[in-house]
Amino acid sequence: MTISEHLNTLKSQLPEHVTLVAVSKTKPVSAITEAYNCGQRIFGENKIQEMVDKHEQLPKDIEWHMIGHVQRNKVKYMADFVNLIHGVDSFKLLKEINKQAQKHNRTINCLLQIKIAEEDSKFGMSANDAKALITSEAFSTLQNVCITGVMGMATFTEDTNQIEKEFKFLKTTFEALKPLQTENCNLQTISMGMSGDYELAIKNGSTMIRVGSSIFGARNYSEQ
Ligand SMILES: *Cc1c(COP(=O)(O)O)cnc(C)c1O
Numbered sequence: 001m002t003i004s005e006h007l008n009t010l011k012s013q014l015p016e017h018v019t020l021v022a023v024s025k026t027k028p029v030s031a032i033t034e035a036y037n038c039g040q041r042i043f044g045e046n047k048i049q050e051m052v053d054k055h056e057q058l059p060k061d062i063e064w065h066m067i068g069h070v071q072r073n074k075v076k077y078m079a080d081f082v083n084l085i086h087g088v089d090s091f092k093l094l095k096e097i098n099k100q101a102q103k104h105n106r107t108i109n110c111l112l113q114i115k116i117a118e119e120d121s122k123f124g125m126s127a128n129d130a131k132a133l134i135t136s137e138a139f140s141t142l143q144n145v146c147i148t149g150v151m152g153m154a155t156f157t158e159d160t161n162q163i164e165k166e167f168k169f170l171k172t173t174f175e176a177l178k179p180l181q182t183e184n185c186n187l188q189t190i191s192m193g194m195s196g197d198y199e200l201a202i203k204n205g206s207t208m209i210r211v212g213s214s215i216f217g218a219r220n221y222s223e224q
Pocket residue numbers: 023025046067068153193194195196210211212213214
């Protein structure tokens with residue numbers, strides 16, 4: 001099947017309240033163009049430099065989402081155009097995003113990454129740390145960022161029960177944090193689910209899925 005066929009099949013299965021982020025990391029501009037011509041406007045990348053290069057080459061009505069781990073010293077390269085940063089897991093990072101957003105007179109929307117997996121390798125904050133951040137005095141002074149939701153990555157496992165347990169935990173965390181509305185925090189989005197588990201994620205409350213290989217085919221990192 002072609003990229004457009006994969007994309008159309010996937011989109012026809014999605015409930016209306018679920019937003020699709022097409023994860024185009026490692027894929028060429030031509031692949032993104034094919035998805036774009038099929039109506040897709042939201043693309044996700046996990047490396048800032050790669051996203052910057054693609055943003056320069058592609059139509060400007062694309063919404064670019066940064067879904068990878070963000071190094072503070074690279075925020076400046078994407079601050080003028082990034083639409084949503086999924087992997088925010090510290091106040092220090094938020095502060096830098098705020099500083100760079102301010103230079104461009106914009107507000108950058110961010111999701112707090114919550115650690116839901118059992119593996120040590122996955123980034124993210126605890127639910128308590130997220131709550132402490134949102135309610136802190138220091139956060140309230142950041143006027144050029146807005147926390148619009150939470151993001152999580154489940155354990156890399158075949159064990160569906162384990163994955164479901166982790167998705168349920170993210171949904172519960174979201175519901176617990178949602179009442180904490182402030183001027184720069186308005187939680188609407190639960191970003192969870194990838195090619196292998198997006199159906200399970202939607203069943204458990206996901207409102208935004210990040211799907212790469214099911215649209216663009218497997219990634220070949222050795223060719224990079
Ligand atoms: C690569 C990536 C995805 C997409 O993974 P697929 O299995 O190809 O759908 C989703 N989320 C994050 C954070 C990623 O890095």
